[in-house]
Structure formats: C-alpha cells, structure tokens
Amino acid sequence: MEELARSLDITWVLLGAALVFFMQAGFAMVETGLTRAKNAGNIIMKNLMDFSIGTPIYWFIGYGIMFGGTGALIGGLDLFSMKSDDYVTMIFQTVFCATSATIVSGAMAERTKFSSYCIYSALISLFVYPISGHWIWGGGWLSQMGFHDFAGSTAVHMVGGVAAFIGASILGPRIGKYGKDGKPNAILGHSMTLAALGVFILWFCWFGFNGCSTLGTSGDLADTAGRIFYTTNLAAAVATVTVMFITWIRYKKPDVSMTLNGSLAGLVAITAGCDTVTPVGAALIGLIAGFAVVFGIEFVDQKLKVDDPVGAVGVHGICGALGTILTGLFAYYDFGGGEKLGVFYGGGFKFFSIQIIGVVAVIAWVAVCMVIIFNVLKHTIGLRTTAAEEIEGLDVHEHGLASAYADFAQTSSINNFVGGYTPAESVVLPEKAVSPDEAVPVQVKTAAAPIASDTALTKITIVAKQSKFDDLKSALNEIGVTGMTVTNVLGCGTQKGKAEYYRGVQMDLNLLPKIQVDVVVSKVAPATVIAAAKKALYTGHIGDGKIFVYSVDNVIKVRTGEEGVDALQGEDFF
Numbered sequence: 001m002e003e004l005a006r007s008l009d010i011t012w013v014l015l016g017a018a019l020v021f022f023m024q025a026g027f028a029m030v031e032t033g034l035t036r037a038k039n040a041g042n043i044i045m046k047n048l049m050d051f052s053i054g055t056p057i058y059w060f061i062g063y064g065i066m067f068g069g070t071g072a073l074i075g076g077l078d079l080f081s082m083k084s085d086d087y088v089t090m091i092f093q094t095v096f097c098a099t100s101a102t103i104v105s106g107a108m109a110e111r112t113k114f115s116s117y118c119i120y121s122a123l124i125s126l127f128v129y130p131i132s133g134h135w136i137w138g139g140g141w142l143s144q145m146g147f148h149d150f151a152g153s154t155a156v157h158m159v160g161g162v163a164a165f166i167g168a169s170i171l172g173p174r175i176g177k178y179g180k181d182g183k184p185n186a187i188l189g190h191s192m193t194l195a196a197l198g199v200f201i202l203w204f205c206w207f208g209f210n211g212c213s214t215l216g217t218s219g220d221l222a223d224t225a226g227r228i229f230y231t232t233n234l235a236a237a238v239a240t241v242t243v244m245f246i247t248w249i250r251y252k253k254p255d256v257s258m259t260l261n262g263s264l265a266g267l268v269a270i271t272a273g274c275d276t277v278t279p280v281g282a283a284l285i286g287l288i289a290g291f292a293v294v295f296g297i298e299f300v301d302q303k304l305k306v307d308d309p310v311g312a313v314g315v316h317g318i319c320g321a322l323g324t325i326l327t328g329l330f331a332y333y334d335f336g337g338g339e340k341l342g343v344f345y346g347g348g349f350k351f352f353s354i355q356i357i358g359v360v361a362v363i364a365w366v367a368v369c370m371v372i373i374f375n376v377l378k379h380t381i382g383l384r385t386t387a388a389e390e391i392e393g394l395d396v397h398e399h400g401l402a403s404a405y406a407d408f409a410q411t412s413s414i415n416n417f418v419g420g421y422t423p424a425e426s427v428v429l430p431e432k433a434v435s436p437d438e439a440v441p442v443q444v445k446t447a448a449a450p451i452a453s454d455t456a457l458t459k460i461t462i463v464a465k466q467s468k469f470d471d472l473k474s475a476l477n478e479i480g481v482t483g484m485t486v487t488n489v490l491g492c493g494t495q496k497g498k499a500e501y502y503r504g505v506q507m508d509l510n511l512l513p514k515i516q517v518d519v520v521v522s523k524v525a526p527a528t529v530i531a532a533a534k535k536a537l538y539t540g541h542i543g544d545g546k547i548f549v550y551s552v553d554n555v556i557k558v559r560t561g562e563e564g565v566d567a568l569q570g571e572d573f574f
Contacts, residue, residue: 009216012225013088016212020095023205024051024102029198030264031106034189034257034310038393039110040404046117050102051095053118054125058097063090065130070139074131092212093133096156099209100129103160106310107168111175111390114398116377120167128369129159132362146351147358148331148341150228151213153272153323154359159366161317165306166370171383173307175390184302186502187309192256199260206232206267210274227333228274232267235274235286239266242290250294251501258294258503261311265293268316269323273331281330281342288326289319298504311503321359328352440534442547457552457564458526462517463491464537464545469515475536476519479528483568485518512543520552522565 028047032040064078067089081090101124108117135142136155149155178184189195210232214221243262247255269289270282277285297314300306306313328351331342341351377383384390389397396402464472469486476484491514500506521529530547537545557567 005216005218009218009221010088012212012217013092013215016208017088017092017095019205019208019212020092020099021051023095023099023202023209024048026198026201026205027099027102027105029194029201030260031109031198031310033191033193033195033198034106035109036187036393037190037403037405038395040190040395041399041401042114042394043105043109044404045114045399046105046121047102049118050105050121051098053121054098054101055094057122057125058094058130059090060126062097062125062127062130063093065127066093066134066138071134072141072144073135075134075138075140092215096152097125097129097133100152100156100160101125103157103312103316104164104167107164107308107312108171109309110394111384112167112171113382113385114394116381116383119377119381120373123373124159124163128163128366128373129156132159132365135361136358142354142358142361145354145357147354148276148327148351149272149324149358150275151210151271153268153270153320153327154362156320157268157271157316158320158324158359158362161313161315161320162363162366163370164308164312165300165317166367167374168306168308168313169304170371170374170378173305174309175387177307178305182305184305184505186505188502189257189309195257195260199263203236203263203267206236206271210271214275224275231274231277231279231282232270234279235270235282235289236263236266238283238286239263239269239290239293242287243294246290246294247501247504251504253501255501255503258297258311261293261297261315262290264315265289265319268319269326271320272324273327276327276331276333276342278330278332281332285323285326285330289322292318292322294504301504321363324359325352325355328355436534436538440537440544440547442530442534442549457520457522457555457568459518459520459550459552460526460529460533461548461550462519462533462537462545463489463514463548464517464533465543466513466515468537468545469517471536472517472533475532476517476529479532480524481519481521481529483519487516487518489514489516514545520555520568522568 024047028044031047032043035043059081061077061079063081063084065075068076068078068083078084084090101121104120104124105117133155134140136147136149137143174187176185177187207229211225211228214225214228217225240259240263243265244254244259247253247258266286266289269285269292270277273285274282293311293314296318297308297311300308300313308314328341329343331347331351332340332345334340339347341347343349343352374383385394385397395404462472466488473484476482491512519529526549530549533547554563555567556563560567
C-alpha cells in the first residue's frame with residue numbers, strides 16, 4: 001500500500017511538471033499576441049530558448065545552489081547535480097526555474113538583441129533564481145523564519161517581474177512609445193486571439209503549478225489539492241471580472257487585453273497562499289489583484305515611463321509581491337504549525353511582517369543582480385537592437401525570417417483576409433441617418449473638362465470600410481467595371497476616429513482599417529460609377545467613406561503599346 005501511495009505521489013508531481021512545462025506555450029502565445037507581427041518569430045524563439053538554455057544551466061549548477069544544502073544563504077555546490085538522484089524533484093524544479101526566466105521576455109519585447117537575451121536567460125537560471133529560491137524553498141533563512149510562498153508568487157513570479165522591470169527600464173521604450181511631451185502612445189498587439197489562447201493555456205496549467213505543488217495526493221494531501229484547485233480558480237475568475245468592470249468604467253468599454261492580464265494577475269496573486277486561504281480569502285485576493293494590475297500597469301506605463309508591452313511587471317511583479325503579503329492577512333488553514341497565522345484570523349502581525357521582509361529581501365536581491373547583468377550587457381555586446389532593426393522587425397534581422405505568417409495569403413475576397421463581412425441587407429440604419437450625399441461625399445479633382453464623356457479617361461478612388469468591399473465589388477461588376485486595384489489602408493476622416501483606449505492609453509488619432517479601390521473608366525460614365533458606389537457603401541453611419549474623381553491624361557498598355565481608351569479594353573483591362 002505504501003508503495004502504491006508513493007507511486008501515485010510521483011505520478012502527481014510528474015503531471016504537474018508536464019503542465020508547468022506547457023506554460024511556456026501559454027507565455028509564448030500571450031507575448032506574441034500582445035506584440036506586433038513583425039516580431040512574432042523572435043518572441044517564440046526567446047520562449048523556446050528560455051527553457052532550452054535554462055534546463056542544462058540549472059542541471060549544471062542551479063539545482064545544487066538551490067537544494068544542495070541547508071545553509072542560510074546558499075544550498076551548496078553540486079556540479080551537474082551529481083549528489084542528487086531525485087529526478088522527480090529535479091524536473092519539477094527545472095520547469096519552475098524556466099517559468100521565472102520567461103516572464104522577462106514580454107517586458108523587453110521588440111527591441112532586445114537576441115544574443116544578449118540568451119545570456120540573461122542563462123544567468124538568471126545559473127544563480128539569480130536559485131539563490132532566492134533556496135532562501136524560500138531550500139531551507140534558507142526565509143524558510144527558517146517561517147516565510148510562506150506555497151507555489152511561487154515571490155519565488156517564481158515576482159523574481160521574473162522584478163527582472164522584467166529592471167530590464168525594460170535599462171533597455172528603454174520602443175521607438176514611438178512616448179511622444180516629445182512624454183505622453184504614451186498605444187502600440188497595439190497584432191493578435192488578441194493568440195493572447196487569449198495563451199491565457200487559457202496558462203489558466204489550465206496553473207492547476208498543475210499550484211495544485212501539484214502539494215508533491216503528492218496521499219493522506220490529507222488530496223483534500224489540500226482540491227482546496228488549492230478551487231481557490232486558484234476562484235481568485236483568477238474574480239480578478240478577471242474585477243478588471244472587466246474597472247476598464248468598462250474607466251475606458252467606457254471593457255478592455256480585452258487588460259482583462260486577460262486580470263486573469264493572470266489573479267493566478268499570480270493566489271499562488272503564494274492557495275493552500276492556506278479559504279474561498280472568501282481567495283476571492284478577496286482576486287478582487288485586490290484586479291485593482292492592482294490595472295492601476296499598476298497604468299502607473300508603470302504612464303508615470304514611470306517604463307515600456308512593458310505585455311504588462312509583465314504589473315502581473316508578475318506587483319501581483320506576485322501583493323499576493324505574498326496578502327497571505328499574511330488571509331492565511332486560515334495551518335501549514336505545519338497547527339495554528340492560524342493570518343492577521344484577520346487572530347494570528348497577529350508576526351507572520352505578516354515576515355511575509356513583507358521576504359518580499360523586500362527578494363526584490364533587493366533580484367534588482368541588484370539584474371542592474372549589474374543588464375548594464376554589463378548594455379556596455380559590452382549591447383542590449384538593444386539598432387533603430388533600423390527595430391523598425392523593420394526583429395524577425396527578419398535577428399532570424400532571417402521574412403514573416404512568421406508567410407503562409408497567410410490574401411484570397412480573392414479582401415474580407416476573407418481582414419474579416420468582418422456584413423451583407424448590405426443586414427445593415428441597420430440609425431434613427432437619424434444622414435443622406436447618402438453626406439455619408440459618402442464626392443470630391444472632384446478635375447481641372448475644367450467635363451467628366452461624363454464616353455471618351456474621357458477618369459480615375460475614381462473609393463475609400464470605404466473593409467466590411468463593404470464585397471458589396472462594392474458586386475455593384476461595380478453589375479455596371480460593367482471589372483478592373484480595379486484594391487489596397488488595404490489605414491486612415492480617418494474629419495471625425496478623427498472614435499476615441500478608444502488600449503491598455504489604459506487613449507488613442508487620440510485612431511487610424512481605422514479601410515480599403516482603397518481605384519478604377520479607371522472610359523466607356524462607363526463616372527456618374528454611373530459614383531451612384532453605384534454610394535448605393536453600395538451607404539449605411540448612414542459616420543465613416544461610410546469618400547469618393548475622389550480625377551481626370552487622367554493618358555493610359556498606356558505596356559504589352560501592346562496601346563494608349564488611351566484602347567489601352568483599357570481587352571483581356572488586360574485595367
């Protein structure tokens with residue numbers, strides 16, 4: 001029976017190790033989605049190398065520093081972990097180490113040299129994470145004081161969050177992030193779908209991160225694991241709802257990316273005390289974390305002027321520290337001493353003060369190490385890419401990757417590429433719709449000649465909503481216009497775009513996605529084209545589009561040399 005229980009405990013830990021490893025995929029998706037497409041391959045590569053570099057480095061020396069003894073400051077020196085044959089613990093701790101390292105990737109995204117990042121990743125796994133980890137989990141001085149961080153709010157997440165803050169501060173903001181007046185500009189991520197997928201992966205894997213940290217399910221550990229699963233999920237859900245309502249009130253609409261950060265904030269905050277708080281305590285921790293992540297990210301971005309594209313500092317740094325300290329208030333179930341230690345349950349302030357001391361000590365250790373590491377990298381091999389490389393994207397310059405999305409090609413319908421097609425018959429007009437002439441204004445860019453001639457050459461440029469392209473194309477085909485040039489563009493009219501927020505930053509000039517359709521006509525009267533276009537584009541809402549009309553002096557068909565009206569006829573009809 002004991003052998004069976006041991007086997008089940010080992011299986012439980014190995015399951016947890018596999019889930020924590022899969023968190024690398026979650027972090028990769030979140031970071032990729034909240035940054036620009038031109039850097040997607042670089043983000044994926046950094047997350048891959050965090051784990052791949054960290055694993056042998058941690059095996060070489062990190063694990064020994066963390067668990068090779070019970071000294072107050074350091075475990076011991078055990079090269080290649082020769083003194084340990086506990087491979088279950090080794091793999092479990094390896095994946096935790098890699099998690100801490102990968103948090104920094106998002107905060108330093110889009111402008112960090114790949115070589116420098118690899119060196120940082122090696123060093124945090126070599127000694128930065130293992131030493132503070134020894135203090136907390138390896139029998140070091142914080143552990144001896146009674147510091148409690150069950151699954152790593154401080155040991156894993158805050159370590160990564162502090163490193164992210166130092167790295168992003170020394171690195172400096174992305175080009176265009178702050179104006180000359182210091183006001184932040186919104187730099188949108190390219191795929192909220194990827195970001196959401198990453199959050200769902202991380203939420204799922206967090207059950208292994210927290211739940212399997214019981215290191216078994218035998219005896220009372222099974223009940224403890226069940227409670228951990230519940231408090232972990234509850235805190236995350238409450239934090240998510242909290243952030244949704246905060247952003248709804250502050251930004252007038254529920255912010256998607258910030259709400260995704262809210263889910264992670266709740267998960268990070270509950271990690272320290274998930275084994276010892278009640279559901280009420282977990283819900284309150286999630287509630288507080290929701291407020292902390294919104295205002296924390298805004299403070300870092302807008303007041304400290306530290307450019308953190310994914311909110312890693314707010315999620316992991318601020319909420320990691322906060323969750324550890326809140327454990328000192330909400331701890332209810334004992335964890336070895338047989339007494340309730342939380343302030344709100346009569347435990348006094350001793351345990352609460354120990355939690356604060358532990359958080360401050362780890363912040364100081366990581367901050368000092370990272371200031372040295374990143375400054376040495378900055379003044380030796382360089383920490384930041386050149387301006388040209390940053391503008392063109394790290395994928396092509398760091399990895400020779402033209403695009404991480406090279407296989408995505410535009411199909412015959414633009415709406416298959418951009419999404420959001422709305423059939424004309426489904427459009428609901430507003431109560432006070434303006435007239436078609438007001439909704440789709442026409443500007444004639446012609447010197448003096450009339451435009452309604454059968455032989456005149458006239459260029460008509462139509463700028464419209466992407467969702468109306470299929471309607472426009474059909475309308476033009478019906479009147480005999482089959483040749484057109486179509487371009488995806490960004491722009492705004494006199495309405496300047498609707499004021500929107502992205503991660504708490506107001507976008508003053510909101511450039512909206514549009515299509516530009518250019519046609520040159522001769523036999524089809526321009527007035528007919530204009531009428532058909534206005535009918536197809538009209539909804540009565542602001543932003544229906546504009547039509548520009550130009551006189552064309554000449555058209556030349558390159559293949560045959562034909563000019564004028566003749567150049568627009570036949571199979572090569574423009």
